[in-house]
Amino acid sequence: MKVTVFGIGYVGLVQAAVLAEVGHQVLCVDVNALRVENLKQGIIPIYEPGLTPLVEKHFASGYLNFTTDAAAGVQHGDVQFIAVGTPPDEDGSADLQYVLAVATTIANHMETAKVIIDKSTVPVGTADRVKARIAEVLKARNVVLEFDVVSNPEFLKEGAAVSDCMRPDRIIVGTYDDRPHDLMRELYEPFNRNHDKLIFMDVRSAELTKYAANCMLATKISFMNEMANLAEMLGADIEAVRKGIGSDPRIGYHFIYPGCGYGGSCFPKDVQALIRSSEQLGYTPKILQAVEAVNDKQKYKLPSLVQQHFGNELAGKTIALWGLSFKPNTDDMREASSRVLMETLWQAGAKVQAYDPEAMEETQRIYGVRDDLTLVGTKEAALKGAAALVICTEWQQFRAPDFDLIKAQLQHPVIFDGRNLFEPRRLEARGFTYYAIGRGETVAKAASKQVL
Ligand code: NAD
Numbered sequence: 001m002k003v004t005v006f007g008i009g010y011v012g013l014v015q016a017a018v019l020a021e022v023g024h025q026v027l028c029v030d031v032n033a034l035r036v037e038n039l040k041q042g043i044i045p046i047y048e049p050g051l052t053p054l055v056e057k058h059f060a061s062g063y064l065n066f067t068t069d070a071a072a073g074v075q076h077g078d079v080q081f082i083a084v085g086t087p088p089d090e091d092g093s094a095d096l097q098y099v100l101a102v103a104t105t106i107a108n109h110m111e112t113a114k115v116i117i118d119k120s121t122v123p124v125g126t127a128d129r130v131k132a133r134i135a136e137v138l139k140a141r142n143v144v145l146e147f148d149v150v151s152n153p154e155f156l157k158e159g160a161a162v163s164d165c166m167r168p169d170r171i172i173v174g175t176y177d178d179r180p181h182d183l184m185r186e187l188y189e190p191f192n193r194n195h196d197k198l199i200f201m202d203v204r205s206a207e208l209t210k211y212a213a214n215c216m217l218a219t220k221i222s223f224m225n226e227m228a229n230l231a232e233m234l235g236a237d238i239e240a241v242r243k244g245i246g247s248d249p250r251i252g253y254h255f256i257y258p259g260c261g262y263g264g265s266c267f268p269k270d271v272q273a274l275i276r277s278s279e280q281l282g283y284t285p286k287i288l289q290a291v292e293a294v295n296d297k298q299k300y301k302l303p304s305l306v307q308q309h310f311g312n313e314l315a316g317k318t319i320a321l322w323g324l325s326f327k328p329n330t331d332d333m334r335e336a337s338s339r340v341l342m343e344t345l346w347q348a349g350a351k352v353q354a355y356d357p358e359a360m361e362e363t364q365r366i367y368g369v370r371d372d373l374t375l376v377g378t379k380e381a382a383l384k385g386a387a388a389l390v391i392c393t394e395w396q397q398f399r400a401p402d403f404d405l406i407k408a409q410l411q412h413p414v415i416f417d418g419r420n421l422f423e424p425r426r427l428e429a430r431g432f433t434y435y436a437i438g439r440g441e442t443v444a445k446a447a448s449k450q451v452l
């Protein structure tokens, strides 16, 4: 099948590469000319495991191509994916300007019937707006053409995007009527081997399914962070509690890891957007508001502990930081907890010496060159001369470090662990002052060794 994808970001590029892998002819369109040129030269704009070989292979085979030429894009595909960004507006609601701009572009260049598939995460009612926009432009052009608008939200996780798209748990397809069903089946048939993963529904339910999924997952995390904070005060260990509740299949082990707050391009933005949608309807979504508030506070947990520990001594100190990306296996820094940490430390007059396996270029792009930020090439180099170590992201390579080396390099053997990577008793036995999230009396014990 001939497929066009508008927007070559995380979602568009991964989806395009995976569709090419299963034999569809995919043309990607983006307004970012540099991105398009780079892709043609094999320079991939994001770090995503398994993506580079897939893109290289299918660009070479001709199954995958890139262009800025929107008219050529519209002409190419029987189906036209909209996979552009829906960033938060000033008030937190989803900004639909890019989605509607693509709808206008498609309508401007359409010469044959098309199925327009909305893959971007969009508020309920957006498919109606896309449909209306296309109809309006076609009318202005005085052209009569059949078209369908389908809501087909994406559920991939960054860092596992290729495998998530190759083996989706489900494929949500929201339609106005049955007309596009066969074509959607044909498009996704290669991913539908073991059992039928396509779930057909109406467009509004499909649009809400995406927000409901992300908000449910964010709720689990904020709930666990709240339990972790309580566990700390009650002298209980959240890691034991996590295993205890996760073993109940009704709760499950997924997404109940406490930490230094959720980040990324989806959870914060989507929780906020659903809150705004609800408020516009005159409804107060109390659970979602709490999910957001708990997360905003949790991001300050590590910086507060560091500030508390060093008190007035913090200004002028260098803090080692392991992990900048919002989660492992990505270079994405959007809404990363590390940013709140760094910015709070800088305000307090401290310096940061950081290492991340993939996100350092992105960090440099965001913050530029500054005296109070040094990016170093190894996790060991980050420790050198630093007062203490903070861990914001659970990259695999941080899980079994050389503790003797950490101790030798740091001025004080203090670790602030935002991802609960280590056993408190073992670290304490090795002479570390160890702060973690919700681990019984660990924080209280560590705090008793404050520098003050
Ligand atoms: P992104 O910011 O990485 O990429 C968006 C791309 O769209 C950019 O390359 C931009 O240049 C391009 N673009 C903007 N306007 C355009 C236009 N008029 N024509 C062609 N290209 C245009 O975004 P993303 O992270 O891939 O997210 C895309 C959508 O998918 C969002 O709605 C997001 O919420 C949703 N989503 C993202 C993820 C994720 O993990 N990143 C997962 C599921 C869903």
Ligand code: UDX
Pocket: 154, 155, 156, 157, 158, 159, 214, 217, 221, 254, 255, 256, 257, 258, 259, 260, 261, 262, 263, 264, 265, 266, 267, 326, 327
């Ligand atoms: C999320 C959804 O999982 C995915 O289905 C959707 O399509 C896009 O949004 P992503 O943002 O890539 O994916 O990453 P995810 O693995 O969900 O992690 C999001 C944040 O939650 C990260 O900061 C992560 O550290 C945090 N998290 C995750 C926790 O703090 N605890 C957990 O148990 C799980």
